Amino acid sequence: MTDQTTAVTGGRAHGRAGGQAGGGAAEPRDEPDRRADAKPRNNRAWLLVLPVVVSVTFTALIPLMTVVNYSVQDIFSPNDRIFVGLEWFRAVTRDPEIRAAFLRTLLFSAQVLLVEIPLGVAIAVAMPRRGFWVSVALVVVALPLLIPWNVVGTIWQIFARADIGLGGWTINHVLGIDFNYTLDSTDAWLTVLIMDVWHWTPLVALLAYAALRSIPDPYFQAAQIDGASAWATFRRIQLPRLRGVLTIAILLRFMDSFMIYTEPFVVTGGGPGNATSFLSVLLSKIAVGQFDLGPAGAFSLLYFLIVQIVSYVFFTVLTRTGR
Amino acid sequence: MALILDGVRLRRRGEIWLDDISLELSSGMTMLVGPMAAGKTTLMRVVAGLLPPDAGRVTVNGADVTSVPVRKRSVAFVYQQFINYPSLSVYENIASPLRLARDLSRAGIDRRVREVAELMGLGELLDRRPAELSGGQQQRTAIARALARPVDVLLLDEPLANLDFKLREQLRADLRTMFQGSSSVVLYSTADPTEALTFAAPTVVLGEGRVRHVGEVAEMYARPPTLAVAAALSDPPLNVLPGVVRDGRVECLGTSFPAPHAHRPAHSPVQDVTQEAAQDVVLGVRPHHVTIGEGGPGTLAFPAEIRLAEVTGSATFLHLLLTGRRHLVAQLPGTQLFVPGESTTAFVDPAHLFVFDENSGRLLAASAASTASTASTASTAAEVDPHG
Missing domain, CATH: 1.10.3720.10 (MetI-like)
Known part of the structure; x- marks a missing residue:
């Protein structure tokens, strides 16, 4: 099924290239490639966001998840705890x-x-x-x-x-x-x-x-x-x-x-x-x-x-x- | 209806805002013209009662209102900014001064609001809020608000200055018909000389907090009594060149022409410019009287360097640098192309030059073209104008 689809699109692409160039030397190029040329991907932005992600994780996300963790357990001591579900909320x-x-x-x-x-x-x-x-x-x-x-x-x-x-x-x-x-x-x-x-x-x-x-x-x-x-x-x-x-x-x-x-x-x-x-x-x-x-x-x-x-x-x- | 200002003075933070303003205005429209910071808005605020003057009196119909608070005065004010109540509809905005005056019934208010709205072309927009209107419509609403209630004094402070060109032209024409024959004293201020000229109303020229001149605007334009008036009424700005009157000739940047002697203001303290040994003068010429290329016989030629050419389509403004680093702007018809940095020659017909005394700023000699109808100028014109 997937093979067939690829074949169909591939065929269409070829047909169009031929029709346009009329036997000229137009190189059949793949669509994704061309898009990549037009708009180069730049992943460096992630580096800039990273400090924020790290600090939010440490100051907000992890403490909050700790609270979530507490809220569903009955804790007797650090090593002795049982899961109680939504019991505390009730x-x-x-x-x-x-x-x-x-x-x-x-x-x-x-x-x-x-x-x-x-x-x-x-x-x-x-x-x-x-x-x-x-x-x-x-x-x-x-x-x-x-x-x-x-x-x-x-x-x-x-x-x-x-x-x-x-x-x-x-x-x-x-x-x-x-x-x-x-x-x-x-x-x-x-x-x-x-x-x-x-x-x-x-x-x-x-x-x-x-x-x-x-x-x-x-x-x-x-x-x-x-x-x-x-x-x-x-x-x-x-x-x-x-x-x-x-x-x-x-x-x-x-x-x-x-x-x-x-x-x-x-x-x-x-x-x-x-x-x-x-x-x-x-x-x-x-x-x-x-x-x-x-x-x-x-x-x-x-x-x-x-x-x-x-x-x-x-x-x-x-x-x-x-x- | 008459509005009289008598020796009004105002000083703020050590600066003189208004200096001994005395004016008599009657019903109908009066233009208040002057450059920025001339005191136009301040004068209007004094007339409205928003600013108490330090000295002087404001009289409306014979009654001294100088110390009457704003709320008790019969005035309306239209600002340069579009001032309407933001939370009220156009209808409510126009109705608000009527409601507050409490002298009309509900039906009467409704009739008046619709009447004024129709007059200002706001009939379709009565339910809208100011924020939903274009600038021109907002200003129309503000003017309608001012017109709704009959007032003794209607003040319009540069009402069209913040509008774009097309709307300004249109609204200007509307306002002109609206205020002609008005029973109120309508005071309309503008910094735009073209606007002052198109209204063709009695005009007060204001500058540096003083009244420069009062009279008919067309006459003032043709024969400006002082340099300040000429500058206030010239758009594009007046070109100013230094000159000296010596031995019956006016010398200016290496050229000279016979001093026009036959015509001078009757009240001029200077008896005759030709009799002075040497007198410093200021020459004023409007940009559209400066030509490039060839000048007729008798015209003054100024070698010049082209600095900049601004093309607006219907006109080309050529910025020139003359000897002695003097700037001159020529307004040439149509689109003409020039190369900055090139040399050229600017020609000015002395008939179009205004000669002002440097110290007093008063006009010593008017241009022949503008005073040609006056018989006394004929000889001057003949002397400098070969076609005359």
Whole structure:
């Protein structure tokens, strides 16, 4: 069968060459050869990609596959392990503690987005467009972003304390509100939420500010001449320009807040009770504290998948609506 | 309707943007012509109320509006960039100034929007967004927005500068018919001398933040009162050569011609150029008055080296280097081929030379061709023009 095909194509090629040249000295050449002549293959590109492949393999691929490996085994000791299939995944999805942490984290992310996005945009709109105060405003706004996460946690851990913290003391003794984040779960939640708002709203503000700065002055002048109000100017001129950066800001803030770990770990350690034990806090407790590598592996993979899927959905939805 | 600017001055960052601008504009169109950075946009922004002047007054219909905020003024502004609300349809864009003015009913707004859209040829595009339009359509939308509401002052700041050639010609013709007999004060700025000439409206020439001259554009073109006006109204740019008036003759780069004495501006501080012992002057000649090959009797001949020949099809622009490293551009009809580096001779009929005083920049003598209708120039013309 294959022989026959080759014969047929070979025959056709010959016939054509003969017909074209009309008995001339045209050399019958093979098609693949000619293509190779026209476009020489260069495999050196692989060499250039190799460092990336190697580093990604070592830093991401192998660790991830190790986690996959853990997630399907019950490990008693390095030499004593049994394959359990999807058992850990089933256990993790049914675990009430993990479920509660999942809902808690989701609620936290939703609150973070609800506060930080409008607040960041409002700050960006209020920031000066030119002059001396631009640099001052930029430095002041960017300051929280420059502080390492665990330091942010430490700052707030002290700041919010009712006895020696400036914030906590003021609330208790000046405003007369009973506030203690180490005992009251609502207070703890609020402390972590406000800390996140303080830390990350500047990111939204800076992204939005960059987009707003790119709007040429004549747009604002035209709106002024029309007699448009500040709100109308924002709705019609500024907000449409923010669509792109807000997509990115929402994505970043969702992913970051959904994976929040360092700051609540430093401030509350997940407490009081389970009040601020988000998924990551719980995960580290299972993995590093209890050393349950199997469930932790399954948990990690699910966590990873959730972040991936939600981000993908977000991105698709937000970029689609732009068209 | 009348717009009066009285001694308007504006300084920013130590630079003079507007220097003692006093103008009286009435209903209908006025052209504002000047090179880049002449202060055209600044002046318009002052008129609109977007920039408060440091000194001076802006009066509309007798009322001082200098300190009235933009929102309360009856102005419309069309920018060089196509400024529309990006998130609104063409319909909504045109309707927005009407909605904000709140003096028309919903049906009234609808009627007005469709009327203006029809006028600007946007009837089919009302549902589109600005991003879905071509540049010309976007600018038409911006102009329609400005036209929608009746205003005292309509400002158009180089509205056609960002459009391509064909659209510009077309829109220019449309605008010309539209603004003729307008009851608003229409101020239209341009850096393009051709545009200023085609509108044939009263024209203000602006330069370095000052009013250079006010008058009819054709007259200014034929007999530019100053070098700055001649330069602002010449496209391609005016050729400028150095000269000296001595013993009744104008000397220029080794040639000379009899100084035209009979004609000079009445208000010129210089009494008679022929009586001066020696006076430095600047000679201006438009590129299309420079010829190559052969000149008639009485023409000035300049030996030149060909540097570059630009062929546009209908014309050839020949860049020449004269003695003393002076540049001269000749605009020759049709496509003509030249070899760069070769020598040639450029001819200029002195009748087409403008003689400006070097210090004041004022015109001392106009070309005979442009003033031939004036009886007083006849003798000058006869002296230099053998056909006259």
